[in-house]
Amino acid sequence: MPDTPDRHPCTLSRDATTDPARLREIAVDVAVAAAAHVRARRPELFPAADPGARTAGAVRSKSTETDPVTVADTETEDLIRRLLTRSRPGDAILGEEGGADAGSTGVRWVVDPIDGTVNFVYGIPAYAVSIAAQVGGTSVAGAVVDVAAGDVYSAARGGGATRTDAGGSVTRLRCNPVGDIAHALVATGFSYAPHRRERQGALVAELLPRVRDIRRIGAAALDLCMVASGRVDAHYEHGLQPWDWAAGALIAAEAGAWVRLPTGGGDDGEITVAAAPGVAAQLADLLATFGADAPIPA
Ligand code: IPD
Ligand code: CA
Ligand code: CA
Secondary structure, three states, X not given: OOOOOOOOOOOOOOOOOOOHHHHHHHHHHHHHHHHHHHHHHHHHHOOOOOXXXXXXXXXXXXXXXXXXXXHHHHHHHHHHHHHHHHHOOOOEEEEOOOEEEOOOOOEEEEEEEEEOHHHHHHOOOOOEEEEEEEEOOEEEEEEEEEOOOOEEEEEEOOOEEEEEOOOOOEEEOOOOOOOOHHHOEEEEOOOOOHHHHHHHXXXXXXXXXXXXXXXXXXXXXXXXXXXXXXXXXXXXXXXXXXXXXXXXHHHHHHOOOEEEOOOOOOOOOOEEEEEOHHHHHHHHHHHHHOOOOOOOOO
């Protein structure tokens, strides 16, 4: 396959640091370059003149019939791998589309080239590039770029979380000061696996009358950034994979959220939770009441 052209110049030089602040800068630079590629590819793959039209071969199914992958997902992951390897030879990389490449430095990059692929296919403006750096399996730096809005969310462990908007204004992120779960806006998502979905649907029906409302945005990385920026008060989902949460959960935690992460790889259906601190215990109690503490198998 020919190399994906760099549509956004990314001028990273070689760097071997494990300083979270520097890893954050690298995550941001690479994610911004990748987002420029995703942004440029959408009108090429899905011409605006004919909303139903798509380039032949642009989309195929992956884990189930309803789990799409587009050529933009694979191209963008290729580009991210190339940029990371150029700057950080020897680091491990785990990507949703390309799998795991071993490394020798102790740093592992965890990559979701497009989080929210269904939205990308339909033209709903909620899809993101997510890149995190982990040390010992723990995220120490991360960036999530909301491709359509041009917002760049990022964090370094102990260094706080920010959003830089398309105009360059930087906002330090803090969760909402909400204190009552009945007033909390809760985001969630559903797996591509039908059996897990059935259980997820039953759980959301239990929660719906007990919270302000539910949102299903369709991009877990953005849901987590929305907890960080106060656009929702909490997010939970069973069965997220490391690339879904590795950057966003750090951004939420650095904005003050209480975070619960899966202990395994994701396939066993454990829950991920991020919640504003004032409602975290109440949400955890509610989830436990409805048996949502346990994994939901696919
Ligand atoms: C999906 C999105 C979605 C979530 C799914 C994820 P993808 O990621 O984050 O919101 O509910 O569980 O798989 O497939 O668009 O990268
Ligand atoms: Ca994802
Ligand atoms: Ca993806």
